[in-house]
Amino acid sequence: MLRAFSTEQGNVTLDPGASATFPAHMPWIDLLSPSREEEVFAERAFDLAIPTREDMVEIEPSSRLYRENGALHLTATVIAGFTEGDPRTVPISFVLTKERLITVRYDDPLSFRAFISHLDRQPELCRSPASTLVFLLDAVVERTADILEEVARMTEEVSTAVFRRGRGPDRKRMSNETLEDILLQIGSAQGVLSKARESLSSLSRMLSFLAFSLPEYEASEAPHLKTVSRDVSSLSDQAAFMSSNVTFLLDAALGLINIEQNAIIKIFSVAAVIFLPPTLVGTVYGMNFEHMPELKWLFGYPMSLGLMVVSAILPYLWFKRKGWL
Template sequence: MSEARIHCHAAGGLIDARLAQAGWLRLNAQQGESLAAAQRLHRLNLSWERGRAATQEGDFIVIPVELVLLQDEAFRETVVLFALGKERLISVEQGPRLHALDQAGEQLLASMGDGCALDPCTAMFCMLDALNDAAHASLRDIAARLDERSDAVAAASGGFDTAKRQAGVADIASTAMALGEAEELVAKAVEGQLMLARAGRWLRRAAGDAHWGPRLPVLLSDIHSLRRYARFQHDKIRNLQQSLMTTLDIKQNQVIKVFTVVTAVFTPPTLVAAFYGQNFAYMPELALPWGEWMVMGLTGLFALVPLAYIKRKGWMR
């Protein structure tokens, strides 16, 4: 079975068929029969169990790339396995078809003439460029969501939200969980940029610098710049998480302080009540007409003395 027929049977698209005839065989991990046929034809291991290392198998360089992309309004972890040969480029996607590779295929067809062969290095360059643009769009969306979370963190740190309701531990916990999910996405985005940069270096090794001129170095520079931007977002998330944890500690200390003040105020009256709860045979103040008022006044005084001391020390601020 020829590669063009394999791809036509797998994808059923005219664009994919033309690309397969030109030199780019695009497959999906769910197309088991077509994938197995391509592996037998080129003697390659294109399974996901092969690991994350880039290896050279025969005339092909097999390079896996893992990315987190925003597609259909949802973040998806996807893996694209590239097999770069001298006359053929094979890509295997895991999960739904990537819109970024669809756009790269349309650009390649628009730049090609009818019946022209496709340079595998040029095709891989276009795909890496499209994947880097998609990763950039994903990070911009994550950054926008982080700005919204920053307002929530500021409200929690301030103690009150716009409705003048005190932000409690549950509010802080939900914000912390959302920040944890964002941190995981950004960490995987950083790793994806590292794998894109590795694929670019392998491409430069296969094609040579003279083949590209300034285009590939510019792409590698963009990939590294986006990786630094992703790390900046990761540091931003860490700062927000630290702010939340500090706020949570402060709120816990406030709760303990309230209980401490209440205990200090009510301990002397409790002690007085304990004395008068005992059954003594003779209590002289009971014979005084103002004895009850004296005991009540002293009890109030004993309650105010520790409260005044606490306020003077500034422990209630």
Template sequence: MITVYDAVGDRLAQRTEIGNLATAAWIDVLNPADDEDKMIEQALGIEVPTRSEMREIEASNRFYTENGAYYMTGIIVHASSLDVPMTSVVTFILSGNRLVTVRYAEPRAFPLYVTRATKGDPACRSSVGIMIGLVEMLIEREADLIERVQDEVERMAPLVFGQKGAGQPSRNRRLDLLLKTVGKEGDITARAQESAMSLNRLLLYFANAARERKDDKRLIARIESANNDITSLMESLRFLAARTSFLLDATLGMISTEQNQIIKLFSVMAVMLMPPTLVASIYGMNFAHMPELHETWGYPAALGLMFVSGLVPFLYFRKKGWL
């Protein structure tokens, strides 16, 4: 699907019909079909990268110049409302005073920017201004995602090290749930890190392209400011990744400690029951000459001896702090 926008004064206006693409300010291509790619290539004289080409990881395939057009592909995080956000690639093509975006996802940042730009933004007069506006919105959305993860990690930290309270699920069950939650937040952090690193590289190349094109210095300053923002987000993500890794290790350690406690309890109980079992085994023998078996006090005496023989190890283990 092709959506075309024109720069009308200080704002963007969406066309009702595609019309002449050569006069457009921004051409947004979502899930393009083959005929749509050919239409853009013929109208603008540029090559539209395919989805497989956009996914190439080599820098030379993501940032390059061809026929006077600058190609920049970045990884973005989207669908942040889901439990685990998704990642996708977006290609920005600067061709003269036109911007072409090619994407196979619908990040919330795009309609948010359109809403803002249609109300008025002087930077919309140029393709560089439109692109930096989109990138700034992508960074803003990623920052919101990072803040959400930070809040969740802060909430989980006390739960890992202090799990008390009656009427709640068992401790082991809660540790299992925490392990899954910490793992999920770690996955989100890794995706955000990948996106932030990609946007950082994109902005560096974008700034150089804007200088080569001799674009407005104020727009170049906005690009550099956006790069500073993404750099600060990368620092926050490094700290968040370390914090998440620590919580993951701590949760695994707590689970291991709980399992060791259970095994220790079983071992102590087995040792405690050995003397009573020995007494019961002795009096379970079928020898003819066992005088106390014929006495009225024999049965209570045997029970008492089993009780005392089990109580003594219990008190000893309690004193040693093994229970």
């Protein structure tokens, strides 16, 4: 889909098959999952090379950040699908000239949808190509901050489940399902954080490159760009802190699982020790020797039962005294 945005005409969807020329005074051109026909139409209209999907997934900076024929070609990694429960990173390309901003993307992250929605109420956000780019990057950074806030809430819930279970006799034991859910939440939080750090690292490189070139296009947007850069730096530090916190929670959860497993093994071990002496007594009097005086004694059977009970109670009392039970 090929759309154009301006302060006067708003959002205009273009049909390459029906349009021979491109509308004038359109600061922002958005190509969402463009077909080959739409790519050719845009390239001919602007005399620019539109990045392909293969170009956008390149990871070396020289392929993501460069200047060509008076246009800045910038590619950043953005988080998408978090709200839908399928967080992923997607590359988005920005081509900035003095006349217009062209974005190429094969996904529709919430940050772009929110920015387009804001354009209906604040068309001045799209007053120029450079200002549109800076405001769009600001929306991406703001959405990343929202995602980090949600991950912080998730980790706080996990921390509460792990460390606030009560003390002493009131402490609640965790079921296997609860422990499994905790590990899944930790894994999910770490996965989102790794994607957020990847996105912020990409945005940081892009903003650093853009800071040197933006004054040539619109110097008045330099302070706003610097503010966005500071936000990215702060969010990177926050994401690093949260990642270390999630790692700590993972270690704590694994330690908790080990404690629960050891408690189960201890129960079986104590039970084996407690029932070992009665088993020994029963084994002795179960032997088929001819000369065993207790077999013909009137109190032989009660005595053997008593020995079994006493031999089971004594180890139990010993374990209780040592605090092993």
